[in-house]
Amino acid sequence: xxxxxxxxxxxxxxxxxxxxxxxxxxxxxxxxxxxxxxxxxxxxxxxxxxxxxxxxxxxxxxxxxxxxxxxxxxxxxxxxxxxxxxxxxxxxxxxxxxxxxxxxxxxxxxxxxxxxxxxxxxxxxxxxxxxxxxxxxxxxxxxxxxxxxxxxxxxxxxxxxxxxxxxxxxxxxxxxxxxxxxxxxxxxxxxxxxxxxxxxxxxxxxxxxxxxxxxxxxxxxxxxxxxxxxxxxxxxxxxxxxxxxxxxxxxxxxxxxxxxxxxxxxxxxxxxxxxxxxxxxxxxxxxxxxxxxxxxxxxxxxxxxxxxxxxxxxxxxxxxxxxxxxxxxxxxxxxxxxxxxxxxxxxxxxxxxxxxxxxxxxxxxxxxxxxxxxxxxxxxxxxxxxxxxxxxxxxxxxxxxxxxxxxxxxxxxxxxxxxxxxxxxxxxxxxxxxxxxxxxxxxxxxxxxxxxxxxxxxxxxxxxxxxxxxxxxxxxxxxxxxxxxxxxxxxxxxxxxxxxxxxxxxxxxxxxxxxxxxxxxxxxxxxxxxxxxxxxxxxxxx
Amino acid sequence: xxxxxxxxxxxxxxxxxxxxxxxxxxxxxxxxxxxxxxxxxxxxxxxxxxxxxxxxxxxxxxxxxxxxxxxxxxxxxxxxxxxxxxxxxxxxxxxxxxxxxxxxxxxxxxxxxxxxxxxxxxxxxxxxxxxxxxxxxxxxxxxxxxxxxxxxxxxxxxxxxxxxxxxxxxxxxxxxxxxxxxxxxxxxxxxxxxxxxxxxxxxxxxxxxxxxxxxxxxxxxxxxxxxxxxxxxxxxxxxxxxxxxxxxxxxxxxxxxxxxxxxxxxxxxxxxxxxxxxxxxxxxxxxxxxxxxxxxxxxxxxxxxxxxxxxxxxxxxxxxxxxxxxxxxxxxxxxxxxxxxxxxxxx
Numbered sequence: 098x099x100x101x102x103x104x105x106x107x108x109x110x111x112x113x114x115x116x117x118x119x120x121x122x123x124x125x126x127x128x129x130x131x132x133x134x135x136x137x138x139x140x141x142x143x144x145x146x147x148x149x150x151x152x153x154x155x156x157x158x159x160x161x162x163x164x165x166x167x168x169x170x171x172x173x174x175x176x177x178x179x180x181x182x183x184x185x186x187x188x189x190x191x192x193x194x195x196x197x198x199x200x201x202x203x204x205x206x207x208x209x210x211x212x213x214x215x216x217x218x219x220x221x222x223x224x225x226x227x228x229x230x231x232x233x234x235x236x237x238x239x240x241x242x243x244x245x246x247x248x249x250x251x252x253x254x255x256x257x258x259x260x261x262x263x264x265x266x267x268x269x270x271x272x273x274x275x276x277x278x279x280x281x282x283x284x285x286x287x288x289x290x291x292x293x294x295x296x297x298x299x300x301x302x303x304x305x306x307x308x309x310x311x312x313x314x315x316x317x318x319x320x321x322x323x324x325x326x327x328x329x330x331x332x333x334x335x336x337x338x339x340x341x342x343x344x345x346x347x348x349x350x351x352x353x354x355x356x357x358x359x360x361x362x363x364x365x366x367x368x369x370x371x372x373x374x375x376x377x378x379x380x381x382x383x384x385x386x387x388x389x390x391x392x393x394x395x396x397x398x399x400x401x402x403x404x405x406x407x408x409x410x411x412x413x414x415x416x417x418x419x420x421x422x423x424x425x426x427x428x429x430x431x432x433x434x435x436x437x438x439x440x441x442x443x444x445x446x447x448x449x450x451x452x453x454x455x456x457x458x459x460x461x462x463x464x465x466x467x468x469x470x471x472x473x474x475x476x477x478x479x480x481x482x483x484x485x486x487x488x489x490x491x492x493x494x495x496x497x498x499x500x501x502x503x504x505x506x507x508x509x510x511x512x513x514x515x516x517x518x519x520x521x522x523x524x525x526x527x528x529x530x531x532x533x534x535x536x537x538x539x540x541x542x543x544x545x546x547x548x549x550x551x552x553x554x555x556x557x558x559x560x561x562x563x564x565x566x567x568x569x570x571x572x573x574x575x576x577x578x579x580x581x582x583x584x585x586x587x588x589x590x591x592x593x594x595x596x597x598x599x600x601x602x603x604x605x606x607x608x609x610x611x612x613x614x615x616x617x618x619x620x621x622x623x624x625x626x627x628x629x630x631x632x633x634x635x636x637x638x639x
Numbered sequence: 640x641x642x643x644x645x646x647x648x649x650x651x652x653x654x655x656x657x658x659x660x661x662x663x664x665x666x667x668x669x670x671x672x673x674x675x676x677x678x679x680x681x682x683x684x685x686x687x688x689x690x691x692x693x694x695x696x697x698x699x700x701x702x703x704x705x706x707x708x709x710x711x712x713x714x715x716x717x718x719x720x721x722x723x724x725x726x727x728x729x730x731x732x733x734x735x736x737x738x739x740x741x742x743x744x745x746x747x748x749x750x751x752x753x754x755x756x757x758x759x760x761x762x763x764x765x766x767x768x769x770x771x772x773x774x775x776x777x778x779x780x781x782x783x784x785x786x787x788x789x790x791x792x793x794x795x796x797x798x799x800x801x802x803x804x805x806x807x808x809x810x811x812x813x814x815x816x817x818x819x820x821x822x823x824x825x826x827x828x829x830x831x832x833x834x835x836x837x838x839x840x841x842x843x844x845x846x847x848x849x850x851x852x853x854x855x856x857x858x859x860x861x862x863x864x865x866x867x868x869x870x871x872x873x874x875x876x877x878x879x880x881x882x883x884x885x886x887x888x889x890x891x892x893x894x895x896x897x898x899x900x901x902x903x904x905x906x907x908x909x910x911x912x913x914x915x916x917x918x919x920x921x922x923x924x925x926x927x928x929x930x931x932x933x934x935x936x937x938x939x940x941x942x943x944x945x946x947x948x949x950x951x952x953x954x955x956x957x958x959x960x961x962x963x964x965x966x967x968x969x970x971x972x973x974x975x976x977x978x979x980x981x982x983x984x985x986x
Contacts, residue, residue, distance in 0.1 A: 165889060168880070197891035209882040213980050214904035224890035259980045275890075 112282055112315050113139040113162055118175035120157055120166065120339075132158055133339045134175070141282065142313040146330030146347070148320055148362075150551035151522075154339040155319045159285045162317055163200050164192045180282065197224025201276035205288040207268035211260035217271050218256025225279040236278060243274040246311070247304040266297035273305050277312065284309070286318045290325060294414035294578060295622040299634060302328055302624075306631065321551060323362055324624035327351060328631040335359050347628050361553060368556055368585040370563055372604045375404035375588075379572050380426070380540055385435035387425050395421045396432070397596045403540070408566065408573040410583040412619065413593035419576045422593070423542045426574070427461055440539075457487045460533035464545035466525035470517045476503075476528055477513040483535040502531045506561060523554035530561065540572045547582055559586055580623040584608060592616050667983055671973055678969045685961040686738075689954055690731045696948065721747060734954065744951035746944075761955045765937065767841060769959065772929075772936040775852050775859075776921035783860040784867065784914055791871025791910075792898065798876060807872075810865035822858045822931040829854060837934040855932045859925060863917040870913040871906070878902045908975035915971035923960045
């Protein structure tokens with residue numbers, strides 16, 4: 098197979114050449130141009146990073162590089178040449194011949210992209226064997242070697258497992274093995290680590306980078322995370338609204354970004370709030386144990402103190418018990434043991450035993466603003482509901498308060514009659530914030546409120562939250578896995594791991610060495626805007 | 640082809656049980672046993688409901704047979720002979736114990752004390768009728784299930800095309816008509832090709848039987864295809880939009896292989912449920928069609944026995960109907976479990 102690669106061409110030759118590609122997408126009952134004439138060239142063995150906010154068209158462009166238009170899209174014009182083959186003119190059958198043999202795709206959600214009904218090994222070699230790249234026996238042997246080089250545990254037997262039997266990080270590596278199995282010339286990585294925890298992400302990034310280098314495969318690496326792409330790519334292309342903003346080598350892009358938009362992508366990480374300690378405890382969580390469906394214990398002896406008017410961030414990877422802590426606080430999940438004191442009084446464990454006033458004082462904002470709002474209600478109704486429920490406002494009083502609240506979240510009255518479907522992601526999250534504020538709470542629990550948002554939008558929301566805290570003295574309990582967000586807005590930080598609190602303290606204490614082992618791992622796994630960060634990480638680890 | 644696919648797949652899965660299970664019982668067996676137990680429990684509860692609802696039927700069998708002018712003593716004697724003077728709970732226990740031993744009792748009609756002397760056991764009465772009904776249901780299923788799977792899959796693949804729209808419109812139309820109307824329509828148009836009376840008896844040859852039930856079978860096919868076809872279409876469309884199907888496409892897997900290997904294995908559970916539901920209807924809900932074509936099935940027997948207050952026959956019919964529903968749904972559940980890798984291969 099390696100000889101095969103040599104025959105195909107040498108490093109430095111142009112492998113993929115896309116010229117003035119225009120793609121239409123169908124939404125709101127009509128076609129819109131979502132890629133507006135983008136050029137893209139890729140040499141053999143080169144890794145190109147494609148970055149931008151969601152909706153910038155990265156993924157669409159990435160798939161177009163395979164000659165594939167996802168359902169609801171069509172490639173309108175332009176030329177796409179892959180190694181001398183005109184993909185615009187190629188028939189479906191000709192493209193199928195290339196896909197899974199010379200061009201491979203790695204999807205964002207490995208869990209959803211593996212067929213639940215088949216064993217991993219069968220799926221890994223499906224394309225390789227199906228395209229007669231090698232015999233089934235050879236492909237199996239090779240897959241086991243790939244599993245091994247991607248540091249998957251039990252490489253000999255992991256292929257016998259079904260997708261639901263292995264973890265997300267492992268699945269993502271199996272998918273890389275699947276892409277690599279036919280030794281393609283080009284791999285499209287479509288946000289492959291976005292759904293992973295930072296600690297897992299590092300391992301997957303390392304594995305992917307090593308294997309791409311080893312087989313000298315060209316790759317397009319799509320992501321919205323600059324720090325990640327800095328580790329992977331030789332060259333970076335920035336997209337916005339379907340147009341190219343800037344294209345440069347990774348080094349020069351990081352050290353000297355030319356366009357304002359590119360610079361603004363960098364600046365998000367500069368947001369910072371100085372911490373201020375306080376002993377006035379508003380929420381005192383003591384020795385909480387909690388479990389779902391009387392089986393697995395999710396929280397073990399969790400104690401957290403939340404000072405008034407401050408931001409306490411709970412960090413940890415998925416499964417660490419962050420969101421469960423929020424559910425216990427809101428009364429959705431009564432704990433098995435332990436107490437929650439609010440303003441010195443014990444809060445009833447169950448939601449139904451709490452008084453309306455107790456409910457009012459603790460509000461919650463969710464990660465998915467989309468699903469947290471009734472799609473059939475207008476913004477005015479959504480914000481008006483808590484006003485009616487908690488403050489018995491109606492008529493003109495209510496309307497007045499709604500427009501005050503809109504003003505508070507920096508939106509104008511024209512939004513009152515809009516439906517959630519007419520809002521952008523950031524605006525939706527603002528409406529959710531306004532709804533929480535409408536109750537006039539003392540504490541707002543923010544569960545991953547910025548994780549689904551783009552960096553620039555994220556910054557706007559965080560700034561808003563900080564301003565509201567300053568003006569209204571609200572206390573935030575901020576649940577997130579994003580360390581950059583944590584360092585930007587927290588006063589205190591709680592580190593959780595496997596249902597236990599590892600550490601709690603002021604931001605300056607937690608983010609300063611010496612760290613306990615887990616905090617160390619968590620912090621060091623966050624990619625930095627330094628193309629050599631991954632190498633340094635490996636050095637430090639070994 | 641699909642049936643073959645399903646069977647071979649289940650067999651493969653069953654073989655895997657052994658590899659995986661080793662000495663201890665595979666959790667899937669335990670789940671299936673649980674379902675079986677639940678099924679039996681449901682049947683038991685249903686038997687109570689059947690018994691009490693028949694006990695609550697207005698009117699009295701004795702008076703019904705002997706006429707309103709009968710002497711009270713005669714009615715009492717008649718009731719005594721049939722055991723109707725016993726308290727209800729005692730009659731229930733007697734009935735259930737007998738049923739458990741395979742004895743569904745003797746029909747009330749034609750007893751010696753009512754003048755005639757030709758009482759038949761319920762099993763004798765129901766046996767041939769049930770067989771007729773199952774034969775008709777079986778024939779209908781053989782036509783309807785593959786047809787709806789085929790229509791459902793092809794409509795899903797050509798979504799929003801003219802073909803898809805026509806299939807949807809036509810099946811929706813046929814399901815919207817009352818059954819007897821469809822039956823008469825078929826009679827009007829097809830009477831020249833097939834007999835309009837489906838009178839069969841024990842001696843009817845197989846070939847003739849098939850020929851005679853062609854119209855009722857077609858009528859019921861028209862009734863049930865829409866439901867099954869739409870469910871198949873919906874679940875296939877749902878799966879076609881899943882990331883792993885896109886992944887398979889981007890791996891260069893051919894269209895037909897995508898359907899066979901990546902879509903169908905995950906589609907069986909919802910399809911099996913709706914097929915089971917419709918097959919149960921074929922056994923339980925066909926009385927109108929039977930009447931139109933004068934087909935001696937179990938539905939007619941049940942209606943007759945209820946209006947004649949023939950309690951043992953009515954109870955037995957109701958119990959058979961309930962058991963049909965339970966068994967078919969159980970089967971759909973088992974298919975759902977066996978085709979779900981999460982249940983079959985726990986972490």
